[in-house]
Amino acid sequence: MTERLSQLLAGEADGLDVPPPTPGAVIREGRGMRRRHRMVVGACGVAAALVVGGSVAALAGGGNDTAAPDPAGSPGSAAPVFSYGNQVFYDGPAQSAPVEDKAVKSLFYSSAGVVVRAGDNSWSDGGGEQRFSLITPDGDVRRLSLVTEETVHASDPDQPYVVYGEEVGGNLEVVVYDVQADAEAARVTVAPTEDHWFPVSIDGDTVYVQNGYDNGVYAVDWRSGKVQESDLSSVWEVAGGHAGVTVAGKAAVVDTATGDVLLTADGPGYFDLSPDGRYAQLVSEDQQGSPTSKVYAVASGSSITVDGDPFSWGWTADGDLFTVEDSDVRTCDVATGDCSTAPFDAPGTPGSDKEAPELRLGGRAYES
Amino acid sequence: MTRPPTDEEFAELVHACWANLYRTAYLMLGDRADAEDLVQTALAKTYANWRRVQNVDAAPGYARTTLVNTAASWFRKKGWRNERPTEELPEPAHGPGHETDPSDRRSVIDALATLPPRQRAVVVLRYYEDLSVAQVAHALGITEGTVKSQTSEALSKLRVLLGDSVIPAGAHHD
Numbered sequence: 263m264t265e266r267l268s269q270l271l272a273g274e275a276d277g278l279d280v281p282p283p284t285p286g287a288v289i290r291e292g293r294g295m296r297r298r299h300r301m302v303v304g305a306c307g308v309a310a311a312l313v314v315g316g317s318v319a320a321l322a323g324g325g326n327d328t329a330a331p332d333p334a335g336s337p338g339s340a341a342p343v344f345s346y347g348n349q350v351f352y353d354g355p356a357q358s359a360p361v362e363d364k365a366v367k368s369l370f371y372s373s374a375g376v377v378v379r380a381g382d383n384s385w386s387d388g389g390g391e392q393r394f395s396l397i398t399p400d401g402d403v404r405r406l407s408l409v410t411e412e413t414v415h416a417s418d419p420d421q422p423y424v425v426y427g428e429e430v431g432g433n434l435e436v437v438v439y440d441v442q443a444d445a446e447a448a449r450v451t452v453a454p455t456e457d458h459w460f461p462v463s464i465d466g467d468t469v470y471v472q473n474g475y476d477n478g479v480y481a482v483d484w485r486s487g488k489v490q491e492s493d494l495s496s497v498w499e500v501a502g503g504h505a506g507v508t509v510a511g512k513a514a515v516v517d518t519a520t521g522d523v524l525l526t527a528d529g530p531g532y533f534d535l536s537p538d539g540r541y542a543q544l545v546s547e548d549q550q551g552s553p554t555s556k557v558y559a560v561a562s563g564s565s566i567t568v569d570g571d572p573f574s575w576g577w578t579a580d581g582d583l584f585t586v587e588d589s590d591v592r593t594c595d596v597a598t599g600d601c602s603t604a605p606f607d608a609p610g611t612p613g614s615d616k617e618a619p620e621l622r623l624g625g626r627a628y629e630s
Numbered sequence: 631m632t633r634p635p636t637d638e639e640f641a642e643l644v645h646a647c648w649a650n651l652y653r654t655a656y657l658m659l660g661d662r663a664d665a666e667d668l669v670q671t672a673l674a675k676t677y678a679n680w681r682r683v684q685n686v687d688a689a690p691g692y693a694r695t696t697l698v699n700t701a702a703s704w705f706r707k708k709g710w711r712n713e714r715p716t717e718e719l720p721e722p723a724h725g726p727g728h729e730t731d732p733s734d735r736r737s738v739i740d741a742l743a744t745l746p747p748r749q750r751a752v753v754v755l756r757y758y759e760d761l762s763v764a765q766v767a768h769a770l771g772i773t774e775g776t777v778k779s780q781t782s783e784a785l786s787k788l789r790v791l792l793g794d795s796v797i798p799a800g801a802h803h804d
Binding site: 263264266267268270271272273274275276278280281283284285286287288289291292293294295341353354356357602604 | 634636637640641644645648649652653654656657662666670671673674675676677678738739753754757758760785788792795796797798
């Protein structure tokens with residue numbers, strides 16, 4: 263009895279002028295959805311109230327064009343990112359591009375694409391110049407003018423920056439480098455120093471930096487130049503408003519805004535956070551070769567156990583675990599424990615005369 | 631295919647699904663920009679949740695379900711399109727009981743525009759997508775009783791506007 267209504271609806275639908283599909287926009291939005299909206303550290307509640315100083319300089323020609331790029335920028339790949347030698351698989355095992363250098367040292371996620379730290383060898387330190395390239399989501403490889411040496415670096419997957427600390431004229435300075443613009447976005451003077459080793463993390467507008475071995479930790483609002491002392495015991499693992507630290511001798515994850523302890527390990531070690539801060543893998547330095555490792559969802563405390571030691575697993579930019587095997591790449595969702603594989607032919611033949619190139623996994627720090 | 635699709639494969643899927651999803655979205659929402667936004671959102675969710683989709687063959691169905699679920703969530707937002715449906719029925723062209731020209735497509739879309747969002751979605755899902763009462767209830771997250779009452783109310787309104795030849799008295803299509 264309603265056939266006529268159905269016919270009219272179908273006629274209306276058939277007569278529509280359908281706009282052209284926008285697969286690029288769909289995929290970008292889909293990738294963005296996979297990333298949890300990240301909490302930007304504002305109040306820095308774990309830091310002492312004392313402002314100890316600091317100054318900020320907007321660089322890149324003195325203008326603001328590169329000093330404040332859109333933090334929401336185009337998200338990079340949410341697929342596994344890894345490298346063999348100088349070949350970077352920048353969007354899962356099917357997409358690769360070579361960087362013009364001898365070996366990749368580490369891979370950083372950014373909103374502009376994958377940032378590659380490379381040099382004459384794959385060593386994390388003591389290896390000479392560290393040269394940088396940006397691999398954009400469409401596979402373009404851009405050599406950056408940034409060159410460092412004996413420096414620790416960090417990135418935030420939602421922003422187009424690599425950060426590091428360096429000693430300049432007796433002061434620790436934090437440098438925020440815009441990989442999209444290939445120029446410094448900001449440089450903040452933090453504190454006097456006699457060291458040359460500065461562990462660092464960036465989470466939103468806050469850069470956490472450790473002043474050498476025992477001269478304190480600072481939370482730096484790099485946009486305003488405001489510097490505060492921080493109570494964090496470690497700055498290696500800060501992401502998504504969470505920090506992997508040590509509390510009462512045990513590995514723990516705390517909320518950087520409130521200082522609340524969110525997760526505590528039963529045993530020794532530390533928590534390696536996913537790039538989005540949602541998940542934490544328990545790592546014990548003597549765990550290499552262990553048959554399994556445990557990974558926790560920070561919010562719920564639930565955990566899954568994965569095969570292999572923690573060092574054999576990397577993180578995707580949005581918090582999935584992945585490991586590269588001989589013939590495939592295995593990706594696991596920590597929330598559900600579901601894993602999937604994608605085919606992959608690893609370069610290098612075990613047993614051949616030539617040594618297989620070194621594997622580097624995205625989301626894992628190769629800094630020391 | 632259990633592995634995630636490459637961008638090229640997903641782009642092919644977008645091209646294949648886009649037009650049909652857009653048509654359903656437009657009939658439900660009555661606005662071209664909103665319809666395009668809804669389709670893009672539904673397909674982006676399909677991309678983001680590929681582990682649940684598992685393979686390309688299942689993707690169009692997943693995207694369609696996601697599209698309806700997303701629309702339903704939009705309807706629940708306070709004030710969403712409150713200005714669109716008119717609570718008072720527009721004056722029919724020839725008065726109740728008289729025929730309007732059913733070949734006039736604008737009359738159908740204009741009539742749909744008089745319905746509140748959820749009623750409109752119920753009509754589109756039942757009489758364009760040809761879903762059952764249970765399927766519509768599941769898709770929109772409402773009870774079957776609500777689907778029936780919304781259908782009845784919507785058909786009464788549409789009958790006034792479109793005429794008895796389009797929607798005969800007593801038509802329910804259960």
